[in-house]
Amino acid sequence: MVIDSSSGKEVRTSSGTFLPRGRDKTIKDIEKRIADFSYIPVEHGEGLQILHYEVGQKYEPHFDYFMDDDNTENGGQRIATVLMYLSNNEEGDEPVFPSVKGNISAVPWWNELSEC
Template sequence: MSQQSGTINIPYMDMSHNSIVLPDKTVRLASTFYPPFVAVIEGFLSHKECDQLISSAEGNMRDSRVVSPVDGTFAEHDARTSKSHGFQRGATPLITTIEKTTIENRIAALLHWPVVHGEGLQVLKYGKGQEYRPHYDFFDPKNANYQKNIGKGGQRVGTLLMYLSDVEAGGGTNFPKINLEVRPKKGMALYFANTKFDGSIEPLSLHAGMPVNKGTKFLATKWLRANPYVS
């Protein structure tokens, strides 16, 4: 199902039409960019699914963490000021339903990538002034501190962001190396590749969640691994 490219498989999206037919709905491919490979998909989640994800996560949110380049642990960091809740795959009946029937299968079909290669969904909330400063989602293979994380499922080859809300001002996802910014829109998804087609890391994938200036931004993040992911 996946695309063999160079030494590893990477997620692959059919970009030959404006619409992409998924098992349970048809979505619109609004724009694409390369390099790095970036795609904006409209109508990926229904408003009801967005609201359900927010309400299932909001009561459990805590300060967001990042994988530390210093020791590889998951730790709070000044660069990421949102709140978030990370679901284990299968953590709640809603998440199980989502995994078995809807969102997870939709992601797998969109990107031709098996559900078991995905980390659990992370739901994030950014209030006014909160942000995620420029960073990479891939693990730098030259940094020995990331080896434990790479060992859990290989490289993070791609990222799918799903906007669960509109944002009145600010809060875009910005790619500073390619001068691209995507405005959040409830139900829309943004995919970007963290690796090149040969599987090596993609420095152009540097990205940031810009500070929210007005309103609240809710987002769900799905990180896709090269191999089956075990938390």
């Protein structure tokens, strides 16, 4: 469960798992594509996180960087995120990014670290 540290409310209601870096050939191929796409070496990334959403599940808007010492001491601050969205549905369940125009299947972004 992921909760908001201020309110204690759930911000993610999906199920998911983490896949260790380099786990098998398929994972290595995906990691290489992400590294090529983002210009960040595989060794500087985290393992893949796979999430599954049922109807009505959500992940509230959030920042993708750490605000606690435990996570930053265990690998450093996140500087970028790549979201790959996989679905066989033609419409109605895609992620929403209000400031992005058009449909997207993969998008990198640099995490906002202006306060660091």
